[in-house]
Amino acid sequence: MxxxxxxxxxxxFLVSALLWTxxxxxxxxxxxxxxxxxxxxxxTSTHKWLRIVAATxxxxxxxxxxxxxxxxxxxxLSLAGxxxxxxxxxxxSMTIYASGYLAEIWRxxxxxxxxxxxxxxxxxxxxxxxxxxxxxxxxxxxxxxxxTVGFAVQxxxxxxxxxxxxxxxxxxxxxxxxxxxFQPFRVFIAVAALYFVVCYPLSQLSRWLERRxxxxxxx
Amino acid sequence: xxxxFQFGVIAQYQNEILAGIWMTIKLSVAxxxxxxxxxxxxASVRSMKPGIGRILVDAYVEIIRNTPFLVQLFxxxxxxxxxxxxxxxxxxxxxxxxxxxxxxxxxxxRAGIESIHKSQIEAGEALGFTRLQIYRHVIIMPAIAKVYxxxxxxxxxxxxxxxxxxxxxxxxxAASAAFVESQSFRSFEVYIVVTLIYxxxxxxxxxxxxxxxxxxxxRRVARRTAVALPEVQT
Numbered sequence: 001m002x003x004x005x006x007x008x009x010x011x012x013f014l015v016s017a018l019l020w021t022x023x024x025x026x027x028x029x030x031x032x033x034x035x036x037x038x039x040x041x042x043x044t045s046t047h048k049w050l051r052i053v054a055a056t057x058x059x060x061x062x063x064x065x066x067x068x069x070x071x072x073x074x075x076x077l078s079l080a081g082x083x084x085x086x087x088x089x090x091x092x093s094m095t096i097y098a099s100g101y102l103a104e105i106w107r108x109x110x111x112x113x114x115x116x117x118x119x120x121x122x123x124x125x126x127x128x129x130x131x132x133x134x135x136x137x138x139x140x141x142x143x144x145x146x147x148t149v150g151f152a153v154q155x156x157x158x159x160x161x162x163x164x165x166x167x168x169x170x171x172x173x174x175x176x177x178x179x180x181x182f183q184p185f186r187v188f189i190a191v192a193a194l195y196f197v198v199c200y201p202l203s204q205l206s207r208w209l210e211r212r213x214x215x216x217x218x219x
Numbered sequence: 220x221x222x223x224f225q226f227g228v229i230a231q232y233q234n235e236i237l238a239g240i241w242m243t244i245k246l247s248v249a250x251x252x253x254x255x256x257x258x259x260x261x262a263s264v265r266s267m268k269p270g271i272g273r274i275l276v277d278a279y280v281e282i283i284r285n286t287p288f289l290v291q292l293f294x295x296x297x298x299x300x301x302x303x304x305x306x307x308x309x310x311x312x313x314x315x316x317x318x319x320x321x322x323x324x325x326x327x328x329r330a331g332i333e334s335i336h337k338s339q340i341e342a343g344e345a346l347g348f349t350r351l352q353i354y355r356h357v358i359i360m361p362a363i364a365k366v367y368x369x370x371x372x373x374x375x376x377x378x379x380x381x382x383x384x385x386x387x388x389x390x391x392x393a394a395s396a397a398f399v400e401s402q403s404f405r406s407f408e409v410y411i412v413v414t415l416i417y418x419x420x421x422x423x424x425x426x427x428x429x430x431x432x433x434x435x436x437x438r439r440v441a442r443r444t445a446v447a448l449p450e451v452q453t
Contacts, residue, residue: 063375063421065382067393068414075406079222153285160287164386171289184297192286192294199285 006183011190017173018194024159024169027091029152032098039103041132044110054103061100066161069093074165090162098155105151109144110136146210153202157195170194226408232399239395240416242309246391247378247424250316254377255370257317258324259359265325266332266358276325283322289383291315296387312384312391316377323373330369331362364436371428375421382417392416 004010042054061069073093077084113136121135163172174191178184229236265276283291295318296311306314335358343353363370385394396413400406429442 060418063379063418064414065379065393065417067382067385068410068417071396071410072407072414075410079407157285157287160289161383163289164383171287171293174290174293178297183301185294185299185301188290188293188298192282192290195286195290196282200281203281203285 003182004180006177006181006186006190010177010181010187013177014170014173014190014194017168017170018198020167020169021156021159021195022198024087024090024094024162024167025152025156028094028098028155028159031091031095032102032155035095035099036102036106039099040106040110043103043107046128058100058104058107061097062104066093066097066158067164069097070161070165086162086165086167089165090159090167094155094159094162097158098151101151101154102148105147106140106144109140109147112143113139143213146206146213149202149209150206153199153206156199156202160195224408225405226412228403228405229399229409229412232395232402235395235399236392236413236416239390239392240420242389242391243378243381243420246309246312246316246381246384246389247374249313250320250377250381251374253313253317254320255324255374257321258328259363261321261325262328262332263354263359265329280322280325283319284326288315288319288380289386291319292384292387308384308387308389311387312381312389315384316381319380320373320377323377324370327366327369327373328362331366332358334365335362360436367432367436371425371432374428375424378424379417379421 039054039057042050043058045051045054070090070093073096074086074089077089077092117135117139118131121131126134159169160171162169163175166172168176170191174187178187181187261276261279264272267273292311292315295315296306296308299306299311339357339361340353343357348357381391382393384391385397388394392413396409400409403409
């Protein structure tokens with residue numbers, strides 16, 4: 001048997017697997033964004049029970065490992081009789097994971113809009129929906145940008161966990177290449193470097209947004 | 220859906236699960252202590268005058284924070300033997316967790332140190348404190364007290380992330396779960412039980428950290444810790 005060495009074609013395979021990491025991140029952020037948005041609204045609602053349910057959901061998601069969410073949806077979906085490709089199980093669990101964290105980030109942003117904004121819009125006879133739509137959410141959105149982008153970095157990194165259930169993204173591709181080449185140090189450094197190439201610009205963007213936000217609010 | 224849940228089967232494997240819980244606790248506590256200690260040292264180096272030390276610490280923090288924990292574990296466990304350093308799965312997990320947590324705590328504690336106002340240090344000098352006393356009583360302790368809730372959130376996240384160590388065959392809780400699942404074929408039940416155990420561990424760890432906060436820094440910090448949810452470090 002001739003072992004392959006870690007060369008250009010292997011690196012190309014890693015790059016193509018990076019695409020799946022990006023796809024999974026986009027699924028997680030858009031799915032988690034939609035679910036998380038409604039949970040954040042429930043968390044800041046005027047109904048006590050909605051708030052309690054949303055807070056419990058957030059506490060549970062933030063109190064269990066991503067790996068367990070992954071296993072539960074993987075086996076849960078197959079128990080329900082659905083034979084789904086790993087992408088769906090991975091996408092579903094990353095969505096659940098992201099929703100729990102995004103909901104909490106956005107709750108903080110909604111609540112950091114000054115109380116006077118609520119009072120002012122109420123005195124203009126706005127309904128609650130109008131208050132959210134025209135006054136609160138546009139301001140909360142601006143506040144939420146840095147931490148949301150920062151969380152995107154966490155999502156990119158945590159998609160690596162889906163490799164454990166066999167979804168072929170960057171980390172799994174690294175393992176596969178390693179099994180063929182037996183050059184673990186090189187392979188995994190290359191994998192880490194590819195993650196870094198995606199995550200570092202996002203981290204810097206988040207930091208830049210943060211600085212800009214602070215510069216404005218202190219003017 | 221016609222599926223009968225059978226949780227009873229899992230009770231037979233309580234020894235495996237207990238061993239897994241114990242390993243998770245040991246790994247988490249050890250990495251929290253080591254990682255936090257490294258974080259304090261690195262954050263102190265970072266807050267000194269600009270120079271090679273600051274550049275190295277910054278590079279370390281950025282590299283670790285922008286790569287996945289799983290890949291870091293792979294490098295330690297599979298990559299290091301190529302360089303002549305061979306470690307057991309448990310040691311590799313501990314090294315990986317410490318390296319990871321050290322980077323995050325450095326970043327958090329650094330933010331705390333930067334929030335200490337210069338006049339505080341001058342006040343310390345005016346009171347005739349030595350440099351070491353100023354460092355300890357005026358800089359480090361108040362800095363940590365300020366960022367303690369964020370630090371604790373990171374500790375809890377690390378405990379949860381330790382489940383990933385099962386991928387390098389460290390026999391902690393997630394690995395026990397995989398073992399019991401392979402023996403009993405009750406996948407869903409096993410993972411529900413283990414998920415609940417993780418949830419309980421997370422709550423217990425948070426409570427314990429709040430108690431330590433009460434002991435170290437007083438009531439105000441402890442209350443913030445108990446109610447704070449894991450913050451996302453950006």
